[in-house]
Amino acid sequence: MTPPLLEVRDLHVDIPMPYGRLHAVRGVSLSVDIAESVGLVGESGSGKSLTLRALLGLLPRPARIVSGTILIDGEDVTGLSAKQLKRRLTDTMSMIFQDSLTALNPVMRVGDQIAEVPLRKLGKSRSEAKAIAVGLMREVGIADPERRYQLYPHELSGGMRQRICIAIALSTKPRLILADEPTTALDVTIQAQVLGVLRQLKQEEQVGLLLVSHDLAVVSQTCSRLYVMYAGKVVESGDLVDLVTAPRHPYTFSLLRSVPDPDKRVARLLTIDGRPPDLTDPVTGCSFAPRCPFAEDACREAEPELAPAGSARLSACRRVDTAQRWTAMVEQEVSQEAVSRQ
Amino acid sequence: MTTGNEILSVHGLARHFTAHVSVVERLFGTKPAVSRAVDGVDLVLRKGETLGLVGESGCGKSTLARTIVGLYQPSAGEIRYDGKALPAKRTRAQQRAIQMVFQDPYSSLNPRMTVEQMLSELLRFHNLVPRNRVHERTRELMHLVGLPERALGQRPRQFSGGQRQRVGIARALALEPSVLLADEPVSALDVSVQATIINLLAELKETLNLSMIFVSHNMAVVRQVGDRTAVMYSGRIVETGNTDTLFDDPVHPYTRLLIGSVPRLVTVEGPARASEGASEDRAAVRAEVARAVARDGTQACRFADRCPSVVAGCAVEPALLADPGDPNRWAACVHVAHRSEGAIR
Numbered sequence: 001m002t003p004p005l006l007e008v009r010d011l012h013v014d015i016p017m018p019y020g021r022l023h024a025v026r027g028v029s030l031s032v033d034i035a036e037s038v039g040l041v042g043e044s045g046s047g048k049s050l051t052l053r054a055l056l057g058l059l060p061r062p063a064r065i066v067s068g069t070i071l072i073d074g075e076d077v078t079g080l081s082a083k084q085l086k087r088r089l090t091d092t093m094s095m096i097f098q099d100s101l102t103a104l105n106p107v108m109r110v111g112d113q114i115a116e117v118p119l120r121k122l123g124k125s126r127s128e129a130k131a132i133a134v135g136l137m138r139e140v141g142i143a144d145p146e147r148r149y150q151l152y153p154h155e156l157s158g159g160m161r162q163r164i165c166i167a168i169a170l171s172t173k174p175r176l177i178l179a180d181e182p183t184t185a186l187d188v189t190i191q192a193q194v195l196g197v198l199r200q201l202k203q204e205e206q207v208g209l210l211l212v213s214h215d216l217a218v219v220s221q222t223c224s225r226l227y228v229m230y231a232g233k234v235v236e237s238g239d240l241v242d243l244v245t246a247p248r249h250p251y252t253f254s255l256l257r258s259v260p261d262p263d264k265r266v267a268r269l270l271t272i273d274g275r276p277p278d279l280t281d282p283v284t285g286c287s288f289a290p291r292c293p294f295a296e297d298a299c300r301e302a303e304p305e306l307a308p309a310g311s312a313r314l315s316a317c318r319r320v321d322t323a324q325r326w327t328a329m330v331e332q333e334v335s336q337e338a339v340s341r342q
Numbered sequence: 343m344t345t346g347n348e349i350l351s352v353h354g355l356a357r358h359f360t361a362h363v364s365v366v367e368r369l370f371g372t373k374p375a376v377s378r379a380v381d382g383v384d385l386v387l388r389k390g391e392t393l394g395l396v397g398e399s400g401c402g403k404s405t406l407a408r409t410i411v412g413l414y415q416p417s418a419g420e421i422r423y424d425g426k427a428l429p430a431k432r433t434r435a436q437q438r439a440i441q442m443v444f445q446d447p448y449s450s451l452n453p454r455m456t457v458e459q460m461l462s463e464l465l466r467f468h469n470l471v472p473r474n475r476v477h478e479r480t481r482e483l484m485h486l487v488g489l490p491e492r493a494l495g496q497r498p499r500q501f502s503g504g505q506r507q508r509v510g511i512a513r514a515l516a517l518e519p520s521v522l523l524a525d526e527p528v529s530a531l532d533v534s535v536q537a538t539i540i541n542l543l544a545e546l547k548e549t550l551n552l553s554m555i556f557v558s559h560n561m562a563v564v565r566q567v568g569d570r571t572a573v574m575y576s577g578r579i580v581e582t583g584n585t586d587t588l589f590d591d592p593v594h595p596y597t598r599l600l601i602g603s604v605p606r607l608v609t610v611e612g613p614a615r616a617s618e619g620a621s622e623d624r625a626a627v628r629a630e631v632a633r634a635v636a637r638d639g640t641q642a643c644r645f646a647d648r649c650p651s652v653v654a655g656c657a658v659e660p661a662l663l664a665d666p667g668d669p670n671r672w673a674a675c676v677h678v679a680h681r682s683e684g685a686i687r
């Protein structure tokens with residue numbers, strides 16, 4: 001069997017804070033196959049961005065990797081020298097960020113920004129690099145690329161700028177793109193175009209995608225497999241369609257119920273009361289237990305580990321066997337509340 | 343677009359910005375570029391309703407909201423509140439009546455003041471309660487927005503995003519407004535926190551009998567909160583209607599594109615839906631529109647260069663007209679007049 005293109009095992013990231021050590025990523029393992037699109041969703045602050053950045057050695061100060069193994073094509077690259085490691089990582093992957101305006105150089109023509117890597121790193125001549133850049137612009141769906149090559153970032157719309165960022169990410173010929181909320185700042189019509197570009201790259205160029213977002217709908221339109229993070233850990237993973245139709249972790253279950261539906265108005269949105277734990281304190285028990293509608297005493301004693309929960313499915317919930325009844329359980333509670341309010 | 347029970351309305355409202363031009367540029371005769379952020383908006387808010395305002399980034403939603411609360415002076419047009427046109431300098435009562443909740447509660451709150459200091463200052467300045475009742479009132483406000491009383495002693499950075507947004511709402515409510523303008527109040531928040539704030543605003547609207555304009559670029563959120571929805575494009579309202587009808591059967595081509603592009607949870611595996619596909623083969627019509635505009639000096643429909651339904655007639659900007667099939671709905675598109683014949687394609 002071909003090993004996955006990228007595999008991460010037991011990644012831990014720490015941030016020293018004035019009041020203690022924030023254990024922001026607590027043993028994340030994930031993998032992406034060649035030409036596969038994988039989503040990473042989860043609560044704000046659950047460690048999605050840090051996980052992604054750790055993979056490229058782009059952690060913000062003072063965050064640092066405490067431990068973890070990265071494998072590329074099945075080969076452990078963690079032992080390489082810092083320089084070789086960086087090289088190996090950046091040859092394989094590149095990253096796009098949420099805010100395209102700050103990611104671009106405001107005083108440099110967008111075309112030249114795309115041509116930079118071919119020119120400086122791949123040893124192409126000026127005219128070759130320019131031709132490559134124009135080709136990449138066309139590839140990400142920018143009409144009239146020769147003219148737009150000459151423009152500065154502020155002269156382009158948000159969607160166009162995000163395409164420029166994708167073109168820059170592609171200029172290193174990566175096999176995998178790491179995208180952190182790439183469409184969050186865009187309106188839905190432009191978002192649909194950008195997601196279309198990412199889908200097309202996968203189909204036509206075999207470029208894989210690891211997409212971070214807190215928008216399940218966006219991820220569901222782009223990815224075939226999903227990891228769900230909560231409080232620094234993956235709490236559920238599996239095939240995307242399976243996972244959103246039959247969640248096997250109460251966080252995923254609750255998240256899916258609080259997403260507003262554009263096609264139907266409901267009387268009252270469902271919410272997840274409470275807050276995630278402060279990860280400067282040690283976690284005792286399931287990190288979701290204080291907010292979980294199904295928690296029992298045992299949940300608060302030991303933190304459950306990820307365990308198989310169906311085909312290609314993992315869940316870190318010790319009550320996963322009751323999952324089929326979750327909807328009925330919360331609905332009963334909601335109706336009881338309504339009765340007691342009257 | 344008049345009905346008896348309106349509380350606020352705007353008529354031909356415009357707000358333009360002039361870009362800064364340096365002295366050197368002026369010597370070379372460069373004219374300052376004018377950004378027509380809001381460019382002729384007609385809108386009505388009825389008593390007790392929530393009006394959702396949607397549109398793409400940069401279409402002028404925030405500028406419209408800020409002009410309505412009085413943070414910007416209109417470049418043209420008028421704003422009427424409770425039957426009277428608002429003067430350039432509003433009275434204190436008029437200022438209080440229309441309040442705003444901002445997208446980023448962090449930058450809109452003074453970081454050095456505790457919540458108590460901030461709220462009491464407002465209450466005293468506007469003489470809203472007798473001096474000896476100020477503290478009691480700040481406590482009531484905390485209850486109203488679902489914060490514990492001890493939150494009064496905290497400063498903005500000591501709150502989570504959702505709590506901070508509650509503080510922002512408490513600040514607006516302290517002035518006992520009758521109209522609340524919420525500008526992207528949940529866009530910076532996590533999905534679950536977003537739901538709690540939406541529920542809170544819905545409750546407050548009922549208990550305090552507020553009328554609200556809810557600005558958002560999240561269509562799913564607007565579907566949940568808006569009794570009616572207005573769609574803005576490039577400084578103008580292009581469609582308004584009852585939220586359910588507008589979402590289920592959009593009339594304006596831009597609204598159609600917008601609603602068609604909303605990401606939906608894919609629950610069956612299959613090809614993702616196409617978006618904005620048909621627009622390329624309209625190149626000939628678009629060129630014709632451009633020629634007509636150059637020849638006659640008209641302003642074309644602002645959506646003409648992206649519109650999949652563009653026709654030669656789009657060289658003249660259409661007015662916001664009532665839909666013959668639904669008097670509650672208004673749209674600005676050449677096809678609207680023919681809608682009863684089923685002509686929009």
Ligand SMILES: Nc1ncnc2c1ncn2[C@@H]1O[C@H](COP(=O)(O)OP(=O)(O)OP(=O)(O)O)[C@@H](O)[C@H]1O
Nearest residue numbers: 015024043044045046047048049050051060061214
């Ligand atoms: N540079 C930093 N300094 C201090 N703390 C940080 C830093 N970057 C991240 N953190 C903290 O680490 C945790 C994880 O952050 P991360 O950015 O990975 O979250 P996320 O899942 O991407 O959230 P979001 O959806 O809000 O982007 C959070 O508690 C965050 O406050």
Ligand SMILES: Nc1ncnc2c1ncn2[C@@H]1O[C@H](COP(=O)(O)OP(=O)(O)OP(=O)(O)O)[C@@H](O)[C@H]1O
Nearest residue numbers: 359360377379398399400401402403404405406559
């Ligand atoms: N103070 C200002 N000076 C100059 N131009 C401005 C100013 N405020 C807004 N604009 C311009 O007016 C237009 C409308 O901006 P506005 O912020 O109202 O849009 P918006 O619909 O709220 O967008 P978003 O969804 O991104 O918040 C934009 O082109 C913007 O650049």
Ligand code: SF4
Nearest residue numbers: 286289292299317318
């Ligand atoms: S382990 Fe317990 S507390 Fe944690 S998610 Fe499952 S049921 Fe809820």
Ligand SMILES: [Mg+2]
Nearest residue numbers: 048049050180
């Ligand atoms: Mg993040």
Ligand SMILES: [Mg+2]
Nearest residue numbers: 403404405526
């Ligand atoms: Mg805005």
